[in-house]
Amino acid sequence: MTEVVIAGIGQVPVGEHWDISMRSLAARAILAARKDANGLKPQALYVGNFLGPMVSHQSNLGTLLAQNAGLEGVEAFTIEAAGASGAGAFRMGYLAVSSGYVDTALVVGVEKYTDMIGPGLEHYIGMGMDYDYELMQGITTASQAALLMQRYLYESKAPREAFAEFSLSAHANGAHNPYAMYRKAIKLETYERAEIVSSPLNMFDIAPYADGAAAVILTRSELVRPSELEKMVRVTGSSVVIDRLSLHDRPDPLAFEAAGLSVEQACRQAGILPKDVDFFELSDAYSIFAVLSLEAAGFAKRGEAWKLAQSGAFRLKGELPISTMGGLKARGNPLAATGVYQVVEAVQQLRGQSGANQVAGARRALVQSLGGPASTAITHVLERCT
């Protein structure tokens, strides 16, 4: 099978960019990725975006963003899967290049969250749920996570404060990521004092929504000079698995079944076991998501990921570092852009460009993005070329 490699990466700092439009955010990430790929010319642009039509009143982003970034003669369109949209666009780029229909594909994830303020925004983000039977009952994505957390506490008998470690660890890592929204470690008491948003979930269990754009360039290895191939990263596994959309339709909501299956499939394609990866960029949109994803992937027994976390297993020097550049929690969660940020950060690790956060000897990464509470799970295995 054709070998797909990541030839370039680009990102903009995650944050509240009141002064930058969606098209400019995307262009900055695209230009950075093209520069990093030494000007490699893409034939396709796949856009991951979730809120554009609602919050920015803007559809047909493929055309708009291609034109604004000066990409002529490319095919372009949007891929949407709520919070997993960016990973969906990356998957699309992977399929296009591995099929041979496209030599070089550009993938951009972009979210312009701050084009609107107020409760309307929460409503739009909630559109990733079932509108008639979830959103119209007054539920938010945070309260959906809270329902999972409440049930988890009940079933696993975990102490409430066990979740703090995920937030603390993410913020400690975010402190050294120049692109992160929050670059400051937090103390346990900050977590414990945080305001309850949807019981038992507090402010520090929730990754902050933000603006952001990240881009990658995918191509086939035979189109790249061997000397350049050295710093590149191969995509060796790719999988999308969906679950029933609503928590209420799942026989066992804590199983995060799609997240587990997606890891299994991506690893099988790569010819590895999950334990063979050096780190795991997971979707910690909520601390409970990190816990359930780790358990679904088999990195911890059911009901026990919180115990492993207390031992430091998921810190940078632990057995399985997660959220190495701050995760969604500290880097920020620019929804549809998040999945591409995760890939960009994994590539930085595999190239040895992660500075103070470098995972020693990182050769293989597992990257997973979730839409909703693992309603959509998109997982990739990335490996260093040399």
Add this chain to the structure above:
Amino acid sequence: MEIPRHWRIKSQRYGLVGEVCPHCEIKIFPPRDVCPNCGGEAKEEYIFSGRGEVYSFTSLYDGPAGFEETTPYTVALIKLEEGPVVTAQLTDLGDASVEIGMPVEMVTRRIRSDGDERGMLIYGYKFRPLGLGPR
């Protein structure tokens, strides 16, 4: 205004009308076009009793648009006695503290309002602790 959209599912909202699969007899709520259990076409109406128990719950302090006036409120996953689970608000709680496993029953309440004076008032199912008297 989204009148047709809400009108279309009034029997679900007011009466908890779901389906029973004619092939495998599983009870389904909300209605689906295809049975999630056996894959057969599911079109036969079934009226749920409205009794169930709390599977999980949370109190929200920050609601989405249309719910700002009623915060804080409690949302739960309710496991109906016939099997399916629904997402709904809990109501009439008084001083009762909510627990997983708490028995509840369906009542009809105002769910949200569209805000302005011409806006729609949307009614639908909520659940209250069992044993508060006639519904």
